[in-house]
Amino acid sequence: MVKSMTGFGRGEWQGEGKRLEVEIKSFNHRFCDIVPHLPRKLSSLEPRLRAFLKQRLSRGRIEVFVQVDESSLDEQRLEIDLKLAKNYYGALRMLKETLGIPGAIQLDTMTVFKEIFTRKEAELDLEKEWVVLQKPMEEALTGLERMRQEEGQALREDFLQRLCRVEGVVAEVEKRGPIALEACRDRLTERVRELSGGLPIDPARLAQEVAFLAERTDITEELVRIRSHVSQFREMLEDPEPVGRKLDFLLQEINREVNTIGSKANDAPSAQLVVEIKSELEKMREQVQNVE
Numbered sequence: 001m002v003k004s005m006t007g008f009g010r011g012e013w014q015g016e017g018k019r020l021e022v023e024i025k026s027f028n029h030r031f032c033d034i035v036p037h038l039p040r041k042l043s044s045l046e047p048r049l050r051a052f053l054k055q056r057l058s059r060g061r062i063e064v065f066v067q068v069d070e071s072s073l074d075e076q077r078l079e080i081d082l083k084l085a086k087n088y089y090g091a092l093r094m095l096k097e098t099l100g101i102p103g104a105i106q107l108d109t110m111t112v113f114k115e116i117f118t119r120k121e122a123e124l125d126l127e128k129e130w131v132v133l134q135k136p137m138e139e140a141l142t143g144l145e146r147m148r149q150e151e152g153q154a155l156r157e158d159f160l161q162r163l164c165r166v167e168g169v170v171a172e173v174e175k176r177g178p179i180a181l182e183a184c185r186d187r188l189t190e191r192v193r194e195l196s197g198g199l200p201i202d203p204a205r206l207a208q209e210v211a212f213l214a215e216r217t218d219i220t221e222e223l224v225r226i227r228s229h230v231s232q233f234r235e236m237l238e239d240p241e242p243v244g245r246k247l248d249f250l251l252q253e254i255n256r257e258v259n260t261i262g263s264k265a266n267d268a269p270s271a272q273l274v275v276e277i278k279s280e281l282e283k284m285r286e287q288v289q290n291v292e
Contacts, residue, residue, distance in 0.1 A: 004151035011139030
């Protein structure tokens with residue numbers, strides 16, 4: 001099954017006072033390049049996230065965005081420095097007695113000294129956080145793969161249509177072979193007559209030259225290889241494994257055979273047909289860059 005490398009998926013999870021949102025975007029890339037964007041407190045989960053995605057995705061630039069409700073993740077507890085508070089209280093009592101200030105020292109007076117109170121972040125249970133994170137990750141990944149499959153199906157249909165066009169033009173090239181050879185033989189005969197200045201022409205020698213010409217312009221092997229490559233291409237379109245690189249290689253091989261046919265073409269119509277094939281192959285090569 002052909003899959004595209006471009007896609008998008010989103011997942012969300014809520015529970016236990018937490019809310020996580022995951023978005024995954026993928027783009028064309030020669031290799032599997034995973035780029036996580038995690039909150040600072042979850043950054044240590046990055047290796048697990050990479051391994052998790054590589055089990056499902058083989059090619060593409062994969063960008064992962066994880067957003068967490070900070071009010072739930074950034075749980076904090078308030079601690080009081082009792083020793084410092086006692087020092088402040090003692091100093092205030094001494095000041096009160098020394099200056100003869102009436103009244104009692106109230107609690108709201110102590111709250112002015114902010115350094116008495118410190119906030120400490122609660123330590124995260126990373127194992128638990130990873131279990132929770134996998135839920136929206138799985139949902140986002142499912143959406144991403146669905147989109148990649150849908151686009152891949154469209155690519156597959158486009159490839160099949162273009163393969164039919166290539167095969168049709170290749171058949172025309174094959175039909176033109178004998179016609180082109182006959183035209184070339186007539187041109188050769190006429191040229192020899194012009195150069196001979198009216199002298200008798202050796203039919204055997206002329207037939208030998210025509211035979212040499214036919215051998216040099218024979219494209220049978222190239223046509224056989226092109227049809228073989230096209231057949232392999234069709235089979236790979238049904239392969240459940242990622243086939244992007246293989247398809248790209250096959251297109252290069254087909255293009256190489258077509259170039260050889262072009263170099264052997266000895267008439268304008270055949271050359272034009274070669275241009276048509278190369279045009280279709282170029283469009284397919286552009287599309288195959290999107291295949292995983």
